[in-house]
Amino acid sequence: MRRLLAGLLLAVVGIWEARTLRVLDVGKWLRGTVETLRGAPPPRSAGMGFYFDPAYSDFLDEVARRTPVHATIAMLVPERPDAYRFQAVYRLAPRRVVDAERLAEARWVAAWGSERDRLAGGVPVGGGRLLAR
Amino acid sequence: MGSATRVLLALAGTTLVGFAASMRFTRSLRATERTAWALATGLLVQSILVLLFAAAGLSLRPPGLFAAGALLLIGLAVASSSRIRRAPEAATLPPPVPGAAVLTRILFGAALSAWGLFFLSAVSEPMWSTDFLAIWGLKGKTIFETDGLPARLFRDPALYWAHREYPLLVPLSLAALAGLAGEWNDQALALLFPAAALATLFAISGFLSRRGRATAGAAAALLAALCFRLYHPVNAGTAEVPFALGAVLMACAFLDLLERDGRDARVRVAVAALFCAAAKQEGTLWAALLGLTFLFLRRRHGRRRGTMLSAAAFALPPAAHWILLFLLRGPETRRDFDFHFFEPGGWAALAHRFADVVQRVATTEAREAAVPLAAIVLFLLVTRRSLADAILPALTVQIVFYFLAFSVSSFDPMYAVDGAFRRIALTLFPALTLVLGARLDGPGPGAAHRAATDASQ
Numbered sequence: 001m002r003r004l005l006a007g008l009l010l011a012v013v014g015i016w017e018a019r020t021l022r023v024l025d026v027g028k029w030l031r032g033t034v035e036t037l038r039g040a041p042p043p044r045s046a047g048m049g050f051y052f053d054p055a056y057s058d059f060l061d062e063v064a065r066r067t068p069v070h071a072t073i074a075m076l077v078p079e080r081p082d083a084y085r086f087q088a089v090y091r092l093a094p095r096r097v098v099d100a101e102r103l104a105e106a107r108w109v110a111a112w113g114s115e116r117d118r119l120a121g122g123v124p125v126g127g128g129r130l131l132a133r
Numbered sequence: 134m135g136s137a138t139r140v141l142l143a144l145a146g147t148t149l150v151g152f153a154a155s156m157r158f159t160r161s162l163r164a165t166e167r168t169a170w171a172l173a174t175g176l177l178v179q180s181i182l183v184l185l186f187a188a189a190g191l192s193l194r195p196p197g198l199f200a201a202g203a204l205l206l207i208g209l210a211v212a213s214s215s216r217i218r219r220a221p222e223a224a225t226l227p228p229p230v231p232g233a234a235v236l237t238r239i240l241f242g243a244a245l246s247a248w249g250l251f252f253l254s255a256v257s258e259p260m261w262s263t264d265f266l267a268i269w270g271l272k273g274k275t276i277f278e279t280d281g282l283p284a285r286l287f288r289d290p291a292l293y294w295a296h297r298e299y300p301l302l303v304p305l306s307l308a309a310l311a312g313l314a315g316e317w318n319d320q321a322l323a324l325l326f327p328a329a330a331l332a333t334l335f336a337i338s339g340f341l342s343r344r345g346r347a348t349a350g351a352a353a354a355l356l357a358a359l360c361f362r363l364y365h366p367v368n369a370g371t372a373e374v375p376f377a378l379g380a381v382l383m384a385c386a387f388l389d390l391l392e393r394d395g396r397d398a399r400v401r402v403a404v405a406a407l408f409c410a411a412a413k414q415e416g417t418l419w420a421a422l423l424g425l426t427f428l429f430l431r432r433r434h435g436r437r438r439g440t441m442l443s444a445a446a447f448a449l450p451p452a453a454h455w456i457l458l459f460l461l462r463g464p465e466t467r468r469d470f471d472f473h474f475f476e477p478g479g480w481a482a483l484a485h486r487f488a489d490v491v492q493r494v495a496t497t498e499a500r501e502a503a504v505p506l507a508a509i510v511l512f513l514l515v516t517r518r519s520l521a522d523a524i525l526p527a528l529t530v531q532i533v534f535y536f537l538a539f540s541v542s543s544f545d546p547m548y549a550v551d552g553a554f555r556r557i558a559l560t561l562f563p564a565l566t567l568v569l570g571a572r573l574d575g576p577g578p579g580a581a582h583r584a585a586t587d588a589s590q
Contacts, residue, residue: 002515006573009512010356013569016505017359018247026250029366032257036320039135042258048366049261069278086266089292093271094278098291105291 052081056112059126060091063110066130072096074106076115084112108132136314136321137256143313144172144328150202151175153209158400166339166385169332170401173382173408176375178205180305180411183312187281193312194280202313233348240351244334247358252327255369259320265370268296270319273307277317287462296469297462300454302411303372319370326369333378333563334358340385341570344520353570357563362555372413373560379409380419380564384524387423388567390446391430391523394439399446407450415557417451418534422527424448430523474541486540493550494536498558512569521571528561528568 035042044050045057067073073095077084088110089097098105100118111119112128122131151171159167182201183193191197260270272286272295287297310325311317334354341350358364368374386401406424409416424447431440474483499506535557542549 003573006512006516007352009508009515010352010569010573012508013505013512014356014359016502016508017356017361021250021361025254029250029253029257033253036137036256037135041320044259047258047261049259049266083263083266086263086271090266090271090274093274094283096285096289096291102291 049083049087052083053113055127056084056087057091059110059112059128060088062125063108063128063130064092064095066125067092067095067108069094071108072098072106073108073110074098074100074103076100076109076111076118078113078115106133136316136318137324139314139316140310140318140321140324143310144324146199146202146206146313147175147179147310148172149175150178150206150209153206153213154178155404156213158397158404161397163339163343165335166343169336169339169378169382170404172328172332173378174404176302176306176309177404177408177411179309179313180302183276183305183309184282186312187276190281192280193277193308195313195315198309198312233346237347237351240348240355241338244338244351244355244358247355247361248327248331248334248364250361251330251358251364254364254366255323255326256320257366260323260370262367262370267294268299269303269307269372270370271295272301272304273311273322274317274319276304276308277311282461293468298414299372300411300413300416300458301461302408303375306375323369326374329375329378330358330364333374333381336378336381336385337563337566337570340388340567344571349570349573352573353566356569357566360559360562363559363562368556373556376409376412376416377560377563379405379412379416380561381567383409383416383419383423384521384564384567387427388520388523390443391427392520394436394443399439399443402443402446403450406447407454410451410454413560415531415535415560417455419527419531420447420451422530423524426523426527469543470538470541471543472541483540486546487536490536490539490546490550493547494554497551498555509565509569512572516572519568519571521568524564525568528565531561532558 032042032047043057045054050057063073073088073092075085075088075097077088079085085099103109109119109122109131110125110128111117111122111131116128119129119131122129148168148171151174152167155167155170155174159170162170179198179202182198182205186193186198186201271292275286276282282301286292286295306325307322310322314321334357337357338347338350338354341347341353363373363377383402383405386398386405390398390402406420409420424444427447428440428444431437431443473479474486535554539546539549539554
């Protein structure tokens, strides 16, 4: 009897944990994995990493393509969400990425979205601008 | 060959190196446990190789790291093969209970299915969580792309938020796997995290199977696998899942050492302590708390022989790790904590904050988890004590330390609790399943059989 009760109590714990799974997400994960295995992964911009601004992904790719790997780049991007900053720092690594306060330390300046107009000069890159100084 | 295949092969190679390095101290364990230890040991070995390559200025790209791993594998295999004897413990497992095998298979199959969901969620898109981008992934990618550990990772004021004080096992492991695979692909590299989760399930089920009925091991593995808030896509890319593996291995090694002191168990404690300390800061705390529990129980039972050696196994690897990290990064700046609260003038404020933190957890996280928490408490009341109960005090004190850490937060403690408490507390849940599984089993035929075997030796 005790063993049965113990098993039931653990079942409660397990079921309670399992209920946090969102079934709708499973289909999305499955599709993403199958497409990746087929060699045609969904674009990065369509994923969770750029939920806040899908076009920002291509902008970072383009900045990476146009700057040397040892460059220091000042990123002028919206403050919120902070994923703007963290995606830039990660995607552009190993380049050194700094914020507007350290503009003087950067040979390159990239601006995106609402911050784009703060940057005079440079070349348009997608919805942003890139300036070599 | 696709990126995912290359990372999969890199993980297999890492595990193979780990097998060769760990076979001498895991010989009495079950195959599933040995696989878990092999992955953990392999990740440690690969990380040390990356550090050596960085110090020597060598490229991490093929064939360098691959050749070093292969040479190491051959050397370890040759050195170990002539000395390995299968330990008697493995041959003295209890006879299977009729009918239990089917239930065990069903439970373990369910655990693998739940793990499969984490696998899908982790690899379906590039890793994206903020902590991956800002901390673990940033460091790993920088190490891989520069073939070294640039000083700016630890000293650049522009990276003030990147937690320069954090240990480096996860970034070094990601860099090693990228080096073996020949490229940084942050979708394929996510395979590391389901691999660590699978190793955790293997460690839990293997440990409990070795000590009793396999059914209890499979049930505990299923409970751990169902912890979808730990095995969540947001944790693919962070140190939580690897630390959960380390916490389970540390607990298993501690319990083995407690029951039967010996060289193999001591080495396992040392390896697990290093893994925990290198994965997360709280890993050092976990090793220290289990070490103190070990000393306390040893003293209570009046057993002193070998105690200092065993205590050293808990303490020295984290200490060596801390010294190495200190040499790499210099004096650390802990922006997260304000230690002035520990000064006499801050005690009143600390007590007030501590009460606030406890209240916040009680009214948010604990309230939300009231049903499973109540079920666990009831379970502990209706089941008999087991050897694995020895980790309960350390689990409890670890959580109390989390309360304390939030109380001395440099930021709003409530913000810290809401943002991080659940994430870090859940890393201990797989270790808790060892207690639950062991009690489900009770003293059982395994314990009786082991007692008889021990008496006859």
